[in-house]
Amino acid sequence: MFLQTKISKPVLKDIEETLKKLNRKKKDIAMVTCTKNGYQTKNIISLFKKSLIKRMVKYKNFHEHVFHIHYIEYNEGGYQELHSHETTEDFSFIIYLNNSDGNTKFYEVLKGQPPVIVKPEEGKIVIFSSHFGHEASISNKNKKILVGAIFKK
Numbered sequence: 001m002f003l004q005t006k007i008s009k010p011v012l013k014d015i016e017e018t019l020k021k022l023n024r025k026k027k028d029i030a031m032v033t034c035t036k037n038g039y040q041t042k043n044i045i046s047l048f049k050k051s052l053i054k055r056m057v058k059y060k061n062f063h064e065h066v067f068h069i070h071y072i073e074y075n076e077g078g079y080q081e082l083h084s085h086e087t088t089e090d091f092s093f094i095i096y097l098n099n100s101d102g103n104t105k106f107y108e109v110l111k112g113q114p115p116v117i118v119k120p121e122e123g124k125i126v127i128f129s130s131h132f133g134h135e136a137s138i139s140n141k142n143k144k145i146l147v148g149a150i151f152k153k
Contacts, residue, residue: 001091001127001128001129002106002109002116002126002127002128002129002132003059003126003127003128004118004124004125004126005058005059005124005125006123006124006125007055007056007058007095007123007124007125008055008123009123011052011055011056011123012097012122012123014052014055015052015056015095015097015146016097018047018048018049018052019047019071021047022041022044022047022071028040028041029041029042034080034081034082034083034135035072035074035078035080036078036079036080036081037074037075037076037077037078037079038072038073038074038075038078039071039072039073039075040070040071040072041070041071041072042070043068043069043070044069044070044071045066045067045068045069048069050063053066053069056095056125056146056148057093057125057127057148057150059127062091062127062150062151065150065151065152066148066149066150067089067149067150067152068088068089068148068149068152069146069147069148069149070146070147070148071144071145071146071147072143072144072145072146072147073142073143073144074100074102074136074139074142074143074144075142076139076140076142077138077139077140078102078138078139078143079102079135079136079137079138079139080104080134080135080136081135082107082133082134082135083133083134083135084130084131084132084133084134085130085149086130086131087153088130088149088152088153089130089149089150089151089152089153090129090130090150090151090153091127091128091129091130091149091150091151092127092128092130092147092148092149092150093125093126093127093128093146093147093148093150094118094125094126094145094146094147094148095123095124095125095145095146095148096120096121096122096123096124096125096143096144096145097122097144097145097146098120098122098141098142098143098144099120099121099122099141100120100139100141100142100143100144101120101137101138101139101140101141101143102120102136102137102138102139102140102141102143103117103118103119103120103136103137104117104118104120104126104134104135104136104137105117105118105134105135105136105137106118106126106128106132106133106134107132107133107134108132108133109128109132120139120143120145127150130149
């Protein structure tokens with residue numbers, strides 16, 4: 001499964017307000033993840049109201065099964081190494097919080113076809129099967145994203 005859509009400006013504003021609660025002094029876990037040259041939080045789902053998650057993830061009843069959300073902010077030259085989430089969840093999502101560079105490439109979305117390339121655009125959400133390998137090219141424009149996990153394995 002691979003779905004791209006947009007979330008509304010009011011939802012983006014509410015996400016931004018929610019992220020203001022984030023304690024940036026808390027541990028940056030990027031050094032033990034696939035995030036390179038960026039800041040990554042642990043699971044911050046407790047900051048998000050269920051009603052906001054429902055407005056963010058508007059596919060079927062997926063919002064009811066989101067169990068993890070983390071925030072990533074890339075420094076200049078930051079990127080994401082190739083990885084998948086197949087061992088931890090059935091589906092994942094990425095919400096792009098700003099217009100940026102550093103495209104995300106998804107592999108094997110269509111068997112035998114080239115990768116699907118997603119340009120980071122404010123408000124875009126991609127919901128995808130967690131077994132798809134994906135990576136992000138270098139960003140020099142302070143790319144900011146939320147990554148979420150749906151249906152825990």
